[in-house]
Amino acid sequence: MAVLYPSNEWCQEWKKAINGSEGIAEAGRNWGTDFNGNWLFEVTPGGGLDKTTYLYLEAKAGKCTDSRLIEDPTEVEAGFFCTGPYESFKPVVKGEKDFIEGVVRGVFKLKGDMTKIMLNARFIRAVANSLSTFESEFLGE
Amino acid sequence: MEVSDEELNGLGMTLKQIIDDNLQNPKVKEKVAKLKGSLVLRERQSGISAVIIFNEGEVGIRNDALEKPTAFIEAGFLELADISSGRLGPIKALLTGKIKAKGNLIKLLGMSQVLISRR
Numbered sequence: 635m636a637v638l639y640p641s642n643e644w645c646q647e648w649k650k651a652i653n654g655s656e657g658i659a660e661a662g663r664n665w666g667t668d669f670n671g672n673w674l675f676e677v678t679p680g681g682g683l684d685k686t687t688y689l690y691l692e693a694k695a696g697k698c699t700d701s702r703l704i705e706d707p708t709e710v711e712a713g714f715f716c717t718g719p720y721e722s723f724k725p726v727v728k729g730e731k732d733f734i735e736g737v738v739r740g741v742f743k744l745k746g747d748m749t750k751i752m753l754n755a756r757f758i759r760a761v762a763n764s765l766s767t768f769e770s771e772f773l774g775e
Numbered sequence: 776m777e778v779s780d781e782e783l784n785g786l787g788m789t790l791k792q793i794i795d796d797n798l799q800n801p802k803v804k805e806k807v808a809k810l811k812g813s814l815v816l817r818e819r820q821s822g823i824s825a826v827i828i829f830n831e832g833e834v835g836i837r838n839d840a841l842e843k844p845t846a847f848i849e850a851g852f853l854e855l856a857d858i859s860s861g862r863l864g865p866i867k868a869l870l871t872g873k874i875k876a877k878g879n880l881i882k883l884l885g886m887s888q889v890l891i892s893r894r
Binding site for chain 1: 818823852853855856857860894
């Protein structure tokens with residue numbers, strides 16, 4: 635059954651997809667072990683989304699330990715912050731566009747230790763690819 | 776660096792953070808002090824480019840390519856990441872065809888030092 639992106643149910647599906655992937659576990663075995671590897675995604679309105687939405691993803695040693703929507707971005711401590719419009723996140727979640735390419739193009743603004751991103755680029759790509767491994771439905775479609 | 780964050784594309788922003796970090800290392804700073812020229816990097820998948828400009832100790836980064844840079848690299852993001860993280864040496868990357876390069880290859884090897892993390 636398709637889950638609505640973004641929703642807490644969707645976050646749980648993403649967590650399951652990450653934790654069910656051997657590739658992610660292997661590529662991310664060093665991720666977040668000696669630094670804050672948690673992510674905060676700020677999804678800005680448009681394309682059917684009417685208010686800014688925050689998704690929090692806790693990741694450590696190739697596993698996701700928490701994934702949920704949050705109301706207030708100051709309630710979590712994330713080492714990495716990514717912001718972009720809902721319209722641009724949709725094709726990434728659908729598997730039609732590459733997240734890293736979006737970062738390179740500046741569609742998504744990424745803040746955090748870029749040295750860690752470069753060192754773990756395969757993990758980042760694998761986690762992004764996991765977005766399209768389960769069925770999602772979208773606002774505005 | 777001579778350009779503010781807001782003006783750079785995503786590739787430039789990524790490179791800027793890495794270069795800023797690497798320039799904290801005195802050995803890298805020493806190598807950069809002798810360099811003069813420009814290095815264009817193009818990310819293969821997106822076609823997005825950024826140019827790093829070396830001017831005897833000053834390092835700047837700008838969007839897009841120059842017509843006649845001192846050196847030019849084209850690579851996928853993962854290959855750039857491998858070089859930046861020290862997993863793939865720039866010479867090996869060239870010899871194995873993982874990256875394409877043009878221009879002054881001796882200077883390219885010197886310039887690429889600012890992209891390789893020492894952490």
